[in-house]
Amino acid sequence: MSEVFALIDCNNFYVSCERVFNPKIESKPVVVLTNNDGCVVARSNEAKALGIGMGVPAFEVDDVFKKHNVEVFSSNYTLYADMSGRVMETLSTFTPAMEVYSIDEAFLNLGGIDGSLADYGRRIRRTVRKWTGLPVSIGIARTKTLAKIANHIAKKSPRYDGVLDLTDALDVGQVLATVPVEKVWGIGIRSTIKLKRAGINTALDLSRADVEWIKNCFGVIGVRTVYELRGECCYKLEDNPPARKSIVVSRMFGVPVESMEQLKEAAAGYAARAGERLREQGLAAGAQTVFVTTSRFIKNRYFNTHTVEFAVPTNDTVELIRAARGSIEKLYRKNCRFKKCGVVLLGLVPENRVQHGLFDDADREKSIRLMRAVDTINAKVSTPLRWAAEGLCQSWQAKFRRRTKQFTTLFADLPEVA
């Protein structure tokens, strides 16, 4: 029996989260901005209709915001992550086999479902709406790539009412002919240019392309995409997500940073966040890379990285911060206006399988107790403990001028009904 995938995708996810707690903006144009209020990262349908593009810098569309009274929000990741958890929990009641693909998307295996798959999809859609307040679209097909396409069409064409099942479509080719090749999952900007140059303009064209030629130009990933469009499954459901291979914490600065001490504070803060994530996931890092950069948009950009390998894989924040500060000393340059830095943890291994070093003189037991104490306290308080190396004033912090409250994760921010 062949597979059946459903792709459930929240519509305009960040915008929809804001609307759940602010019904007044229901039919207005709404956008959510990235960190530092830099770029547009989510748009309501009304905002899309105004021609506001995905990823455009906010300052470029400022007059559109003003002219059309667009509701503009800073990112509120705490809220979005919590709402995402609610959606995923709801979806998990509909199938035992589910893959959380991103903050707002999940693949479900609907292999064993009797009766109409479209009806089942509509039930999922109604339930998510009722339990979380969020609208979703659902695409159903025999491969993930086709489910993505079905989802895309379900979202765009009102006549499907948010659910499209391609498994019983009489002519999938007819559907694929309506889909521009750049909308296919796995086809990005570079591939689109090459494909169009070769006369391949639609998903249907791509599904009929010569596999040898595809292999030469786009490698095995391209070949898999072609087979998936033909209905041959190349990507299984990953319901047991493989262990993480890296952890990155990086941020743009709210204002350019020029002093070494401030750069060290920022790097220390990111190392501390990265350490928290390591311990959350029960991992330890074999190496830490720090990178710094000036603006991408100036000539003579300075970008550089420095890596420290740990003798013994660690998830001790003290050790990560010490290494990060050392890296900044190597990377710092006078008269540079740094716009961003970041910490990357690599060589991740489960913390309970760390190979200890023969000449390791660190008191591992003590550091584990300290980290556990800090994590336990921070799980309970609304103002977490911070490391002195992170600095007190942090004037370089990114700006979130229009952020909403933590409606679902802080008692103090609970919405009030008048």
Added chain:
DNA sequence: TCTGGGGTCCTAGGACCC
């Protein structure tokens, strides 16, 4: 003047080994 953050996989090429 303002331009995000966090991931994955694949490939080519170099280092190194026998």
Added chain:
DNA sequence: TCTGGGGTCCTAGGACCC
């Protein structure tokens, strides 16, 4: 003047995803 061949491992960079 002649100067192998094949394998593995690692890394950097490209491309893509949300």
